[in-house]
Amino acid sequence: MNRRRVTVVAAAVGVIAGATGLGVLAMPAGAGPAPVLPDVSAEALVESVLNAKPAAFGGSVAVNNDLGIPVIAGVPQLSDGASTLRMWTDGEGKLRAQLPGGDSERTFVDDGETAWLWDSAEQTVTKMPHGSFEERKPELKPGEQQAAPADPVTLSRQVVAAVQEYSDVTVDGTARVANRPVYELVLTPKPTEKTVLREVRVAVDSELRVPLRVAVLTNGTDAPAVQVGFSELNVGPQDASLFSFTPPAGAKVSEPESHEPTAEDKAAAEKAITEANPQVIGEGWDTVLAARVPQDALTFLAEGQQGEQRGNGRWQEEGEGREVDVQGLLRQLGKPLSGAWGSGTLITTRVGGVLIADDGRVAVGAVPEQVLVDAIGQVK
Amino acid sequence: MSALVATRAPLGRQLRSELRWILRRPRTVIGLASLCLVPILAGVGLWFAVDGDGPAGPGLAAIIAGNGLVLPVFTLFLALPLLLPLVGAIWAADGLAGEAQHGTLRGLMISPVGRIRLLGIKAFGVATMSLVAVTLIAFVGAITGVVLFGGEGMLTLSGSTLSLGEALGRIVLTILLVTVQVWGVAAIAMAISACTEHPLVVMAATMAGVIVFAVLGAFSALDWLHPYLITSAWQGLVDVMRDPLPTEELWRSTALAGCYIVIGMSLAAMRLVTKDN
Structure with a gap:
């Protein structure tokens, strides 16, 4: 009889x-005690970040999104929740990033000469040879490159x-991110700033001086x-095979046409910008971007979004000439004001609004x- | 009791006899044979789907064209939410409740075999048969996949192609991971099986539990509960088809199933030793 009791006790244990194991598994991994690191001033920390050489590493990036963007049925958006991104880089421009989503995956590989984008759900490969896209960027914002001083200090x-x-920059102690010691650089708006x-x-790696979170x-x-940070990080040379990509047999390989912006395109863009009249109101943390969006552009945007949604939903019908009630769509998202x-309509999220x-004026900012x-x- | 220890039969013979006892039942053979139909049906269905425009389906089905070795993995993930828990529950129900129903459990309990050892032998039978069922599905799936879709390697979700050896390694890994999940369900079924003498109750309760867990997992308002649900880990097992292999989620789901096994077997042991013959 005693033996039976021992067995029952053992079974209860x-x-x-x-049950304890289940609890331990459910708990988020503890970060461990904060490491002891030599003191560093905020200026020196920022300087070392800007001076840091890109290092070779591989790891996982966890994105926790709690922006509180309102949900509208069927319209794709940045959904709240956690997602993970896996990435590898050799520190010399080659890059691999994988975005797992449910039971599919998108893989981006930049082998130094060609960038590849693989989508497992559609079995498509998009091939983007280098040089077909970079040239266009500087033209859109001339002068920006020259304005930046070459000296990182x-x-x-x-x-x-x-x-x-506009803010207080401090180093608020140390922490551990992805099991690496980091400095916590904190930017706090000055009390006079009207921001939400x-x-x-920003968690800065104490050794690499790279922001980790x-x-x-x-x-x-x-x-x-919002929190974007490494959950796992392996610093050091990465397997070279990670940075090459061969389109699998049977996948559709497409190469987006690269064309120089024509004079018409430029004129159209200029016209749109003049019409929109974008302006910056306020400064520092209460900066508000304001613009005037032409009514037809708003309608076009909404139609485009719905059309895309149709495509995703495999409804093959063409949605041309449909009446889209833009204001109705907006009212679902926000509150009338x-x-x-x-x-108009005010859409608020946790980081701004x-x-x-109704006449097309738009103001965006991280402000109340x-x-x-x-x-x-x-x-x- | 101690005088009886010397008369115990060798463990190996007991385990063999338990397996023989399960495999000799006609329903076991018929059941295993019908499990073989699952990958064949899935393969034929996908074969027709591949002929159409665009991907054959969401998730793993999208990469199956010309990639037959994905079929065993696809079939196992297809069977994991309902069919394989049912299979595990059937073995567990037969093991204790079935014996109790026929009155043969009483004979086993008064025989000079410790009750923990009896439970161990029964658990071994359930575990082995679960592994056999999962392996059978994967084996038939691999054959069907190669016949219908061809393919020498395995295209992963990440877009890289694995060699044949690596592909077989991934299939074996999937078999092991899925089997451990079935063990987790079967261990809870064993605990229920020890409490009742109606095999149907065991199966109904286990399946109801799996379905309730899946429903609970669908509510985002209950996301604090999700890490405890064994069913919530099954979605993450698809990581086995990514390259390079991310191990974090696989370890977590296996550890979760391990906790269920410990809880289920402990409860079963507790019930069995306190059972009056």
Whole structure:
């Protein structure tokens, strides 16, 4: 009889052990004690980040999105939740990134000469030889390259000075990210700033001086609204075979046509920009981007989105000439608002808001409602 | 009790006799034979789907064209949510509740074999038969896949092609991972099996549990509960088809199933030793 009792006790211990195991598995992995690192000033830290040489590494990036973007049925968007990205780089321009999604995967491989994008769900490969896309970028924003000083030390001073005008930059101790010791660089808006953001935390690797985690925290909550950070990081040379890609047999390989922007394209873009009249209102953290979107562009956007959704949903019918109720779509997302400036719809997320007036004026910023309303009143 | 220890039969013979006992039942043979139909049906279905435009389906089905060795993996993941838990529950139900129903469990309990050893032998039978069932599905799936779709290597979800040896390694890994998940369900079924003498109750309760878990897993409001649900780990097993192999989720799901095995077997042991013959 005694033996039976021993067995029952052992079995009970087994049940408890199993249940504890479940609890341990469900718990997020602890970060461990904060490492002891030599003190560093915020300026020196930023400077070393800007000076850092790209290193070879492979790892997983966890993205935790809690932006609170309103959900609208059937329209694809940045959904809240966690996702993981796996990436490898040899530090010399070759890159591989894999984005697992459910039971499919997208793989991006840049072998130094050609960039490949593989989509397992569609069995397609997009081939982008280098040089077909880069040339177009500088033309859109001329002068930006020249404006940047070549000297990283000067650049970092400028960056820190610019940031310090509106925020407090501090090094808030150390932590561990992906099991590597990091410095926590914290940007806090000055109390006079009218923003919904509380602080931005950047975890900088103590050795590589590479940002390993960026978290945006908002007023009122402890959990970050967005956090992007490495959950696993292996520094060192990576397997060279990771940076080559051979399109699998049976996959459709497409090469997007690369064409120089024609004079018509440029004229159209200029016209659109002039019409939109984008302007920046406010400065620092309360910067609000405002513009005037032509009504037909808004309709076009909504149609494009719906058309894309049709395509995803395998409804082959063409959606041309459909009437799209843009305002109705917007009202599903946000709340109606009106005032001396007019009336419109306010869409709020945890990191800011968008105010879209019925006449096409738009104001976007990481600011509370009142600042957006003030800004949209200034749009001509 | 100690005087009886010397008269115990060798363990190997007991395990062999348990397996022979299961395999000699006609329903076991018929059941295993019908399990072989699953990959064949899936393969034929996909074969027709591949002929159409675009990918044959979502997920793994999308990469099956010309890639036959994916079929065993596809079939196992197809069978994992319902069919394989049912298979595990059937073995577990037959093991204890079935014997109790026929009155033969009483004979086993009063025989000079420790009850823990009895449970161990029964668990061995269930575990082996689960492994056999999973391996059979994968084997028939591999043959069917190569015949219908061809392919010398294996195209992964990541777009890289594995050599034949690596591909077979991935299939074996899938067999092991899926089997451990079936063991997790079967261990809970063993605990239920020890409490009742109606095999149907065991199967119904196990399947109901699996379905309830799947339903709970569908509500995002209950996401705090999801890490505890064995069913929620099954989605992540598809990582086995990625390259390079991400092991984190595979380890986690295996450890989760391991916890279920420990809990299920402990509960079964607790019930069996306190059972009055």
